[in-house]
Amino acid sequence: MKPTSPYALAQAECADIGVPAAEAQQHALLCERAVRKASIRLLPVLLLGYIFSYLDRINVGFAALTMNHDLGLTPAQFGWGAGLFFLSYAVCEVPSNLALHRFGARLWLSRIMVTWGLLSAATAFVAGPHSFYALRLVLGVAEAGFFPGVAFYLTSWFPRAYRVRVLAWFTLGIPLASVIGGPLSGGLLSIDAFMGLSGWQWLFIAQGLPAAVLGIWAWAALSDSPRDATWLSSEERGALARQLESEVTAGGTRSFRAAVTDPRVLLLTVALFTLSIGITGIGMWLPQIIRREGLGMFQTGMLSTIPYACAGLAMVVAARRMDKGRNYAASLTMSSAVAAAGFMVSAVSESVSVALVGITIAMIGVNIARTALWAIPPTFLSGAAAAGGIAFINAVANCAGFAGPAMVGVVKEMTGSFTAGLVTLAIALAMTAGLAIALGRVARKRAQPA
The missing domain is CATH 1.20.1250.20 (MFS general substrate transporter like domains)
Known part of the structure; x- marks a missing residue:
């Protein structure tokens, strides 16, 4: 019978990575324990990051309900500003992920979260179409590479027997953001001149600054690879690293x-x-x-x-x-x-x-x-x-x-x-x-x- 659980799959694959049969059960147990610890430590901050990333994509559409009037933006000017984010994001995505590969996911993902959070919050203080264009363009540069960076990072932490469900938990951020984004944005827009700021300004601040805080959390929680994870035991680090290294596609x-x-x-x-x-x-x-x-x-x-x-x-x-x-x-x-x-x-x-x-x-x-x-x-x-x-x-x-x-x-x-x-x-x-x-x-x- 074909093994189905990640634990059984890890045991079945031991022969392919040179683990003696007597050690197979222990190897699989250590991998499962390491994956459980990694899931608890890494996925919450990454999931929350993706939720705020998606909120950052859609909040400008809610803000436009009152922002366009306050700033005197025409529909065409708003459309250009909204689109500039995707342009710079797409152009910088590949360079960003190559930088992540070179400098490490811990540094690069933390940098992305902090810079996009601060820039998103700064959108509250745009004064017209030109500052709106400039900030949206720079925001796309800052946020570029977050999703593909995390997708690549997860492959360096989770063996293939766990990978799809881990990706599913991470991409759950979009449905969750879509469920909470409308009511949250609508409530923030209803704020009227609190501390001299309009509701659309509070929307950008309230949905931007938490991303910067998450960046600090990411710096504390993430490790570039299992071999760098001091929060795993040496046996768990070795077993997980060995499993992942064995799965690198031969001739890929x-x-x-x-x-x-x-x-x-x-x-x-x-x-x-x-x-x-x-x-x-x-x-x-x-x-x-x-x-x-x-x-x-x-x-x-x-x-x-x-x-x-x-x-x-x-x-x-x-x-x-x-x-x-x-x-x-x-x-x-x-x-x-x-x-x-x-x-x-x-x-x-x-x-x-x-x-x-x-x-x-x-x-x-x-x-x-x-x-x-x-x-x-x-x-x-x-x-x-x-x-x-x-x-x-x-x-x-x-x-x-x-x-x-x-x-x-x-x-x-x-x-x-x-x-x-x-x-x-x-x-x-x-x-x-x-x-x-x-x-x-x-x-x-x-x-x-x-």
């Missing part, structure tokens, strides 16, 4: 130049782009889709949390199954197809309730698909190739931050409804499923698991 891609020309990386890049069209498209337009039958603001806000809450739960459950099967390309194919079907259900329904069910199915699908996709690069990339390749995939896919919402908006303007826009998102997810099938075939030809 190790240079950044080779990584960005690898067909698997290129397929993953396009797949994440089409997947992100669905993620960002539905995320930006979900409240308006729910409100199309005249629901109130409070009802809309509460209903919009349902898809994210269901997606977060489903993602954690699915990750455990993916860790056992390890057929990540197949999981990416199936979950993308489910998401496409969910978008179609929402598109053809005239009932808000049925449409919400469809959107919930789609949200579950895209979140599971994202977790499956990010489990694939470490199966054939390592070292600088993993750091740069993961950042490259994410940087290109960030362009979907423009494409997804824009596509839905343009189609709605042309047709007068969300139906065609949701069909467009379904097509994008169907393309993701097709790319995942192609990825699986390429991986099998290269005899590399995916």
Whole structure:
């Protein structure tokens, strides 16, 4: 029978790393103990960091409700300022991750959190379009590399038997941020001239400064690798390091130049782009889709949390199954197809309730698909190739931050409804499923698991 638990998998793999059979049980026990300690120590600060990172992405949209009037920003000026963040973020993502590989994750991730937190809070004091442009541009530079940096960092700490569920717990930050972001931002916006500052200014301060504090926590909590972790016993450090070193893919891609020309990386890049069209498209337009039958603001806000809450739960459950099967390309194919079907259900329904069910199915699908996709690069990339390749995939896919919402908006303007826009998102997810099938075939030809 094929082993399924991480403990059993670690025992089964001992033969591959030269551990005598008599020592296999002890080795697996030490690895499991080390992973448990690492999860408790590392994941809370990284999860909270991702929550505030996502809040930092969406808070400018809430702030615009009153900020644009106070600063005299036109819709075009606000759009340019909001978009400049994604531009500088995408451009600096690969250099940031290569710097993380060189200087160490502890220093670099802490630096990212502190600088983006301070700059985000400083957005409260912009005085017009030019200062808004400048701060958004610099904010993108500061925050660049956080997600791919953490994704790479987790591969240096957690063996593959645990990796997908760890990624799922980390990416749970998006559903959690989406659930709490609306009510939190709405409450902060209601503040009226407290200490001489408007609600939108308090929004940036209250959601920015905690990230800087998290950066200090990260400096205290993180260790660059298991061998640097004084909070593990020497036996635990040795067992975990040995397990991780044994899993570096023999003959895998190790240079950044080779990584960005690898067909698997290129397929993953396009797949994440089409997947992100669905993620960002539905995320930006979900409240308006729910409100199309005249629901109130409070009802809309509460209903919009349902898809994210269901997606977060489903993602954690699915990750455990993916860790056992390890057929990540197949999981990416199936979950993308489910998401496409969910978008179609929402598109053809005239009932808000049925449409919400469809959107919930789609949200579950895209979140599971994202977790499956990010489990694939470490199966054939390592070292600088993993750091740069993961950042490259994410940087290109960030362009979907423009494409997804824009596509839905343009189609709605042309047709007068969300139906065609949701069909467009379904097509994008169907393309993701097709790319995942192609990825699986390429991986099998290269005899590399995916």
